[in-house]
Amino acid sequence: MQQHGPAQEQQREILVPQEDDLEQPPYLYPGYVGTRLRAPKEPLIILPKTLSDITGPVYGHRKPGELDNDLTRQHGGEPQGQKIIVHGRVLDGDGRPVRNTLVEIWQANAAGRYRHKVDQHPAPIDPNFSGAGRTLTDDDGYYRFITIKPGAYPWQNHYNAWRPAHIHFSLFGRAFRSRLVTQMYFPGDPLFFQDPIFNSVRDEKARGRMISSFDLEATIPEEALGFRFDIVLEGRDATPFERPHA
Amino acid sequence: MMGRKESLRLTPSQTVGPYLSLGLLREDWSKLVPPGHPQAIRIEGTLYDGAGEPVTDGLVEIWQAAPSGRYDHPADGREELPLEEGFHGFGRSGTEEEGRFSFVTLKPGPVPGPGGTTQAPHVMVAVFARGLLKHLITRIYFEDEEEANGQDPVLRSIGDERVRSTLIARKEAGSLYRFDIRLQGEGQTAFFKLSA
Numbered sequence: 001m002q003q004h005g006p007a008q009e010q011q012r013e014i015l016v017p018q019e020d021d022l023e024q025p026p027y028l029y030p031g032y033v034g035t036r037l038r039a040p041k042e043p044l045i046i047l048p049k050t051l052s053d054i055t056g057p058v059y060g061h062r063k064p065g066e067l068d069n070d071l072t073r074q075h076g077g078e079p080q081g082q083k084i085i086v087h088g089r090v091l092d093g094d095g096r097p098v099r100n101t102l103v104e105i106w107q108a109n110a111a112g113r114y115r116h117k118v119d120q121h122p123a124p125i126d127p128n129f130s131g132a133g134r135t136l137t138d139d140d141g142y143y144r145f146i147t148i149k150p151g152a153y154p155w156q157n158h159y160n161a162w163r164p165a166h167i168h169f170s171l172f173g174r175a176f177r178s179r180l181v182t183q184m185y186f187p188g189d190p191l192f193f194q195d196p197i198f199n200s201v202r203d204e205k206a207r208g209r210m211i212s213s214f215d216l217e218a219t220i221p222e223e224a225l226g227f228r229f230d231i232v233l234e235g236r237d238a239t240p241f242e243r244p245h246a
Numbered sequence: 247m248m249g250r251k252e253s254l255r256l257t258p259s260q261t262v263g264p265y266l267s268l269g270l271l272r273e274d275w276s277k278l279v280p281p282g283h284p285q286a287i288r289i290e291g292t293l294y295d296g297a298g299e300p301v302t303d304g305l306v307e308i309w310q311a312a313p314s315g316r317y318d319h320p321a322d323g324r325e326e327l328p329l330e331e332g333f334h335g336f337g338r339s340g341t342e343e344e345g346r347f348s349f350v351t352l353k354p355g356p357v358p359g360p361g362g363t364t365q366a367p368h369v370m371v372a373v374f375a376r377g378l379l380k381h382l383i384t385r386i387y388f389e390d391e392e393e394a395n396g397q398d399p400v401l402r403s404i405g406d407e408r409v410r411s412t413l414i415a416r417k418e419a420g421s422l423y424r425f426d427i428r429l430q431g432e433g434q435t436a437f438f439k440l441s442a
Contacts, residue, residue, distance in 0.1 A: 024258050025379035034261070034377030037296040038429045040437050045404060047383070047438035048360045052370050055319035056309055057336030093253045106269025116265040118303070132269045168262065168269055175321070176309045176370050177440050181381065183260040200379050201258040209257050232254045 025200035032196040033157050049177075054235075056176040058100070069135035071107075071147040079129035079148050081110025083224040086184065086212065087144035090137050090171060090231045097141025098178075098233055104134040104170040105145060112151030112165075121153050146224065152191055164191040164198060173233035184229045185211045259380035264303045266374065267340055271305070276339040278351040279332070285313065287421045289386065290348040293341045293373065296430030300345025304375035306427070308337045308349055308386070310368070315355030327355075341375075353388065359399045366394035366401065373427060383438045386425050389417045409436045 028039035047053070067073050072083060086105075090098040108114050108131060111123035115131055129148060137143045150165045166183040173179065185198065192198055192207075201207045209232070218226025262270070279286050289308075293301040311317045316327035318334045330352060339347035351369075359365040369386040387395055395401055395414070404410045412435045415423035427435045 023255060025260070027379065027382075029379060032261075032377070032379070035379065036377075037299075038301070038375060038377035039296075040382065040430055040434055041296075042409070042434050042436070044437050044439040045400075045409075046441050047400060049441050050359055050365065051317060051322055051357055052309075052311075052365065052368070053440055055317035055321050057334065058319055091254060093256065095254050104269050106265065114265045114268060116268055118264055130268070132272060134269075168260075168266070170262075170270060175319075176372070179307075179372055179381065180257060180259060181262050181374060182257055183263075197260060197379070200260075206255065206258050209255065210260065231257045234256055 022203040023201065023206035029196060029200040031158075032200055053177040054175050056174060056178065057172055058174060064102075064134045064136060069133050069143075069145050071129065071131065071133045071145065073146075074130050075128040077128040079109065079126050081126075081129075081148040081151075083146065084149050085144065085146055085215075085218050085220065085224050085226045086167065086229060087142070087215075087218055087226070088212075088229040088231065089141040090143065090173070090233060091141055092173070092178075092233055092235050097137070097139070098171075098173050098235075099137055099139050099141055101137050101141075101172050101174070102134060102170075103137060103143045104132075105147075105167050106132045107147065107167040108150040108153055108165075110148050110151050112153030123151070123153065149186070149225075152189075157196065161194065162191050164189040164195050169229075169231065171231060171233060173235055175235050178233040178235035180231070180233055182210060182231070184227075186227065187211055187214055261376055261379050262305060262374045264376045266303070266305055266376075267342065270338065270374075271340045271342075276337055276347075276349050278335065278337045278349065279330075281350050283350075283352070285352050286350050287353050287423060288348060288350050289369070289415060289423045289425055290346065291415075291425040291427055292345040293347060293375070294345065294426065294428045295377075298431065300341070301375050301429070302342055302345055304341040304345070304347075304373065306339050306341065306347040307372040307374070308351070309370040309372075310335045310351065311354040311357050313352050313355050315357050315367075317357075356394055361399075363399040364394070364397060366391050366398035368398075368400075371427075373429075375429075378429075382429070383440065384427065384435050385413050385438070386423075387414050388423065389414050404436065408433075412436050 109126040113123040212227040212229040215226035215228040314327040357365045373382040415425035
């Protein structure tokens with residue numbers, strides 16, 4: 001065994017995996033069967049805040065292509081389904097815009113089918129819809145996608161289980177510690193009550209932060225419905241790291 | 247300045263689900279340097295679930311400093327330390343092939359730690375998968391950095407040698423390291439919670 005000084009002893013703080021933060025999902029949520037063999041059971045180890053996590057990948061991504069944020073124009077023809085605009089701002093905890101950050105999305109098509117070899121749902125593939133997009137936020141932290149409203153789809157979690165319609169979102173923010181993957185839902189979905197993934201966030205208001213709102217202003221007449229989805233990432237400011245005393 | 251503005255609440259995390267490769271693996275971001283780079287190292291591993299089965303629908307992301315120990319990020323202002331041309335420190339690998347992930351990268355240098363300590367060379371790791379409602383965070387340290395590892399404040403904070411050893415990549419061949427990730431059960435990898 002290694003020797004530990006008093007300073008090290010103080011750092012040996014642990015946290016049980018069944019966390020009590022009701023605004024974030026726990027690792028183990030038995031109603032979502034997939035967590036049972038994948039949630040760690042040993043206590044999490046508290047990691048002190050250092051340069052390693054207040055930095056993160058802000059460079060090194062190739063700029064997304066011109067049409068990467070328009071999922072309706074990635075093929076020869078128009079995809080089936082309801083065309084929608086999904087837009088919003090990416091903010092930090094202080095409400096300041098997170099600029100120039102990569103936003104990646106993926107989703108099922110209008111029939112609820114992913115263009116993925118593992119998806120065996122017998123709904124039709126849409127040859128004009130891949131279901132993946134990406135963009136960078138602008139100076140106001142603003143992003144915008146044009147896509148198709150995804151369909152609900154059945155899954156094997158429990159008898160007659162259906163996922164509410166959702167779009168997967170992946171964001172980096174300014175630092176390793178601000179990394180977030182989430183799902184955006186649609187207002188008024190009747191499937192929320194039976195979905196363990198959505199309900200793994202036990203606080204109702206926090207669940208509400210995953211639901212987009214209908215946005216008439218963003219709606220394009222005769223063409224597409226608008227939905228607003230603002231995202232708040234961890235990380236308060238980008239104050240330069242103080243020089244180490246080492 | 248007025249009093250501190252009430253802070254916004256964070257958007258909750260949700261699982262990447264089984265189809266993450268559609269959105270997140272459109273390009274190969276697992277090679278941080280070309281495989282022919284004279285200093286290139288390769289890190290390989292397999293992601294296992296609690297039954298010891300490989301997880302074939304996961305994603306492993308890494309973030310690390312350059313060999314000088316400097317991060318390619320504005321919060322690291324130590325401009326006297328060189329960055330590597332074309333090397334940014336971020337990588338991403340899927341686990342679709344029997345749970346295996348791999349990276350071609352450079353070995354990071356030591357990095358400042360809390361209270362004037364120095365952290366041994368390490369790679370930050372984020373693990374995503376169906377069944378993980380939020381990503382898991384771990385670190386890769388290197389077996390052949392024994393002295394630096396012995397001084398590392400994070401490794402030293404872990405009393406249990408068995409737990410600590412799950413964070414050490416084993417050197418297999420000249421520049422090849424093995425780092426398996428076990429989500430649950432016997433030999434579970436040590437996972438971290440970032441302090442606020």
